[in-house]
Amino acid sequence: MSNTQKNRITVEIYGQQYVILGTESSSHIRHVASLVDNKMREISSRNPGLDVNKLAVLTAVNAVNDYLKMKDLLERLQIEQLKEKE
Numbered sequence: 001m002s003n004t005q006k007n008r009i010t011v012e013i014y015g016q017q018y019v020i021l022g023t024e025s026s027s028h029i030r031h032v033a034s035l036v037d038n039k040m041r042e043i044s045s046r047n048p049g050l051d052v053n054k055l056a057v058l059t060a061v062n063a064v065n066d067y068l069k070m071k072d073l074l075e076r077l078q079i080e081q082l083k084e085k086e
Contacts, residue, residue, distance in 0.1 A: 009033075014040045014052070039063065 004023045011018055011033035020029050040059045044050060050058070 013037045014044075014055070036063075 006021050006023055007026050009020050009026050009029045011020055011030060013033050013036050022029055039062060040055055043058050044055055
């Protein structure tokens with residue numbers, strides 16, 4: 001069993017309260033929740049007829065898309081950096 005301290009934080013995302021349990025700092029968890037809330041509100045403002053489930057899925061799709069773009073960029077930068085060292 002891990003001895004890592006877990007933080008239990010209550011956050012509000014799109015008008016609903018959630019209890020998040022994680023090893024990250026409370027401020028990090030709050031920041032992540034704020035980003036999710038902001039993205040949901042942004043998508044909702046462009047698509048006011050979406051129900052909450054579809055809104056949540058579109059928010060997840062956007063987040064994973066952003067993650068994959070950043071991961072690809074990081075990998076390309078690491079490759080470039082390795083080439084420069086050769």
